[in-house]
Amino acid sequence: MFKRSLTALALVVSFSSSASVISYTDFSSTAGLQLNGHAQQVGNVIRLTETTSQAGSFFSTDAQTLGSDVSFSSFFSFNIFDGVGISDVDGIGADGIVFTLQTVSNQAGGGGGGIGYQNLAQSVGIEFDTWNNGGYDDNSGNHVGINVNGNMDSLALVTEATRFNDGDDWFAWVDYDGITDQLSVRYSQNVVKPTLASLEYTIDLTSIFGSNDVYAGFTSGTGGAGNKHDITSFAFSTEFDEDFAGNGINEVSAPGTLALLGLSAFGLAARARRKG
Numbered sequence: 613m614f615k616r617s618l619t620a621l622a623l624v625v626s627f628s629s630s631a632s633v634i635s636y637t638d639f640s641s642t643a644g645l646q647l648n649g650h651a652q653q654v655g656n657v658i659r660l661t662e663t664t665s666q667a668g669s670f671f672s673t674d675a676q677t678l679g680s681d682v683s684f685s686s687f688f689s690f691n692i693f694d695g696v697g698i699s700d701v702d703g704i705g706a707d708g709i710v711f712t713l714q715t716v717s718n719q720a721g722g723g724g725g726g727i728g729y730q731n732l733a734q735s736v737g738i739e740f741d742t743w744n745n746g747g748y749d750d751n752s753g754n755h756v757g758i759n760v761n762g763n764m765d766s767l768a769l770v771t772e773a774t775r776f777n778d779g780d781d782w783f784a785w786v787d788y789d790g791i792t793d794q795l796s797v798r799y800s801q802n803v804v805k806p807t808l809a810s811l812e813y814t815i816d817l818t819s820i821f822g823s824n825d826v827y828a829g830f831t832s833g834t835g836g837a838g839n840k841h842d843i844t845s846f847a848f849s850t851e852f853d854e855d856f857a858g859n860g861i862n863e864v865s866a867p868g869t870l871a872l873l874g875l876s877a878f879g880l881a882a883r884a885r886r887k888g
Contacts, residue, residue, distance in 0.1 A: 657846025669721030728831030
């Protein structure tokens with residue numbers, strides 16, 4: 613029995629110590645982040661854009677080193693509100709946000725219909741798009757898409773009936789299992805991670821990135837229509853974990869903490885063994 617316990621604890625420590633975790637329960641501090649363009653800290657959030665004809669992004673200041681299969685897990689929350697300018701069929705406001713992993717630099721980002729992501733090489737982007745740009749959006753003004761290398765023609769796309777720019781909080785989880793090459797996107801208006809993915813796509817991200825070092829962050833851009841695009845929390849792990857932030861940002865722990873807990877438990881088990 614002791615041998616089994618020892619093996620389990622060793623696995624916990626090994627898994628935890630090898631992952632690197634970024635975790636922001638809010639953005640009262642932006643330490644470790646590079647803000648670009650119109651992105652700004654507003655209270656406890658990062659606002660990527662404020663109005664029309666703007667572009668903003670932020671990324672981890674330092675590149676995050678992924679494993680050999682470039683697996684990762686992430687969680688974030690956002691709020692898009694105060695639509696201005698022109699309108700498409702589902703109302704005023706544009707253009708959305710893109711959760712982005714890229715190898716270019718921590719100062720990347722564009723604007724307009726490209727949601728700040730267009731033409732960003734060696735990247736994967738998960739767009740929460742709030743403007744109907746026609747054919748490559750499947751004529752949908754409210755959808756989630758998986759994009760690569762700054763191409764706005766999504767590889768996979770799902771339309772969402774409830775507007776993302778309705779002023780409510782949204783929660784999202786993006787996971788990549790590099791062993792199976794499965795990229796999964798989940799989103800919800802409550803903080804519990806959905807069991808089923810909203811969008812999935814099989815893709816080899818090692819060939820997209822061309823590197824194990826990526827900058828993690830978000831882009832947004834507006835044109836003749838605009839919104840306030842706020843990112844309200846963010847967590848990122850350099851390992852795939854299907855339970856990562858399963859109940860939101862507050863349960864995300866730094867891997868070092870988990871490792872110490874494992875070692876502490878190991879010590880208690882060892883002492884109990886010696887006493888026996």
